[in-house]
Amino acid sequence: MSPSAVDNPVLDVIVVGAGIAGLAAALAIHDAGHNVKIVEGATVLREIGAGVLISSNATRELIRWGLEDDLRDVIVQSRVSRVLRWDNGDVLSEVKMDPSIALKKYDAPVWMLHRADLHTAMLKKVQSLGIEIRLGSRVLDADVDTASVTLASGEVLYADFIVGADGVRSKMRDIISQKPVPALPTGDYAFQFALEIEKYKDDPVIAPLVEGHAATAWWGPGRHVIGTLLRGEKLFNCVAVFPDDGSLGDEHKQLGADVDELRRNFSDWCPAVRTILFHADPRSIVKWKLQDLDPLKSWHRGHAVLIGDACHPMLPYLAQGASQAIEDGAVLAQCLANLPLDRVGLAFQDLRFARATQIQQNARKQKTENHYPDGPEQRARDERLKDPTQVRAWQWEPVVGKPTKNWNDGLFGYDSKVECEEYFKEHEAGRTLVKQAA
Ligand SMILES: Cc1cc2nc3c(=O)[nH]c(=O)nc-3n(C[C@H](O)[C@H](O)[C@H](O)COP(=O)(O)OP(=O)(O)OC[C@H]3O[C@@H](n4cnc5c(N)ncnc54)[C@H](O)[C@@H]3O)c2cc1C
Structure with a gap:
């Protein structure tokens, strides 16, 4: 109208x-x-x-x-979405994503x-x-x-x-x-930076991560890291989330943030995460206060x-x-x-x-x-991750007169x-x- x-x-x-x-x-x-x-x-x-x-x-x-x-x-249309364990990189879930399915469905x-x-x-x-x-x-x-x-x-x-x-x-x-x-502060900071894929095409850690158009997440206690391909697959974009220690004060973002702080927060994580963070260029890092x-x-x-x-x-x-x-x-x-x-x-x-x-x-x-700490809740979550139908098995609030939706x-x-x-x-x-x- x-x-x-x-x-x-x-x-x-x-x-x-x-x-x-x-x-x-x-x-x-x-x-x-x-x-x-x-x-x-x-x-x-x-x-x-x-x-x-x-x-x-x-x-x-x-x-x-x-x-x-x-x-x-x-x-970029990701073809694989993976969740890996934080300390040893074990695969918790790997879902193949056919871009034509979303289009069809x-x-x-x-x-x-x-x-x-x-x-x-x-x-x-x-x-x-x-x-x-x-x-x-x-x-x-x-x-x-x-x-x-x-x-x-x-x-x-x-x-x-x-x-x-x-x-x-x-x-x-x-x-x-x-x-x-x-x-409101959420209690978390997010660090973001990107690696140029061309520079790492022979890197034994980074090259396999971007193969097959993958999006990869590492989940660990109170923290996570996500790496995705961007800009026509020229960039490997990384976001690392970890607890807010108050270092940003009242600011909500900082360009060129402290790379040591980033690496320190993940110093006991698996070699792949540490390698990615090792390559982060301090000048390109942006630190955000996640707000809610x-x-x-x-x-x-x-x-x-x-x-x-x-x-x-x-x-x-x-x-x-x-x-x-x-x-x-x-x-x-x-x-x-x-x-x-x-x-x-x-x-x-x-x-x-x-x-x-x-x-x-x-x-x-x-x-x-x-962000579950290691323990029974995390183990139960990891079990659920093995079955894609259990991941986000939520329903929308029912609307009167309409069928419920997954x-x-x-x-x-x-x-x-x-x-x-x-x-x-x-x-x-x-x-x-x-x-x-x-
Ligand atoms: C680390 C991080 C990761 C994210 N990842 C994702 C993701 O994967 N997927 C996703 O969908 N979203 C993601 N988001 C969120 C997403 O970027 C925003 O939710 C989305 O872009 C909507 O933002 P907006 O336009 O409402 O606000 P903003 O992008 O904040 O834009 C607000 C604009 O208003 C201007 N402005 C502010 N005050 C005034 C004023 N008084 N007068 C005039 N202008 C003013 C600002 O300068 C700014 O340009 C992420 C955000 C962060 C911080």
Whole structure:
């Protein structure tokens, strides 16, 4: 349905933040026929970030926005996913992954991408569509009733609707919540770095790890390491997670972090992990404080709504942060195109809250599983890993009148268009749709 179908004029929408969530929302809202302006606090958008898995539930949106050709050369499709034991590298699980299966089953592929490659492609698309993007424009305040934002420069910008896509340390979250809502520490740091595969093609440890398009994880007590191929298989991207010792203070990231700290944390791990960490170039290491948030009471107020990490940061254990940010953008645009403006925030939260919250909760559950200390719980987990049907054998919360869904089908089979169409049909039928009251 076009905006005119609900008598919504062409709206002016300000998107705060040019991360994956903000760019996704900008592309989708522009596509829905509205005017979009992005305001981004950073003066330069740097090539930063690790590997992001974009699963079928989100690749279908990227394809709809015409990004497949732009990403073709940098996509990796893993063919094997392995979990290895931390101290001796024993294989706990090895699952062959045929990329055509996701395509057949969920009608969209699974892509492993460098966040910077995805971000660059989305940014280029935004620019090619003529969407205005203002860098160096940090939002300090907003009035959600008049839909205006005040920038650090003192300039005030007016619109019809504001999208808060300003990440886990969101200012828009404080404004919408009418109180400070700081992100919570998870107790973990993540170190990220990448090795150029070309340099290690004869290395007896690293070469076999990247053979056969593998994604490899080592799980151990309180820690894990993941290595995946990225950027058209030119990079071996590594993320190592270990307990936060407070060394970052109030900062949430540090470039060129202490490589000795990284190596010290894994000094008793298997030779493969120690070899990978030995090759980490200190200049290329990024250290992140992993942050979290308990479910918020409300994601919206007045003519403003939160999306992405600003309202539902996801621990990286299910690799869904970027995919959920993309789903958010797609759903919000459909709400803006099909509902009266004063229903948009409520409907968006109604459509997205239960799903995002369950993914958040299961990501926390997955962290516990990955990090069990040696002992009976870890042994039970390792037994479960031998049977792929037991891994993530979760169900989605039942929805009245609908069949229950197993985890993978519900996660990867999600199509924002189908969800929104059903929701709007019920809305037109005059039913009350507020499942998650603000
Ligand atoms: C180590 C690590 C590994 C990860 N791995 C994965 C993975 O495998 N798979 C996955 O899907 N996700 C992963 N994620 C998460 C993923 O990157 C994010 O969840 C996703 O990109 C959504 O982010 P966002 O756009 O909401 O926020 P961000 O990427 O944080 O973007 C927010 C933007 O808003 C800007 N901004 C902030 N405040 C203001 C302001 N006041 N005014 C204007 N602009 C502002 C910021 O400069 C920034 O550009 C990982 C994250 C980390 C840290």
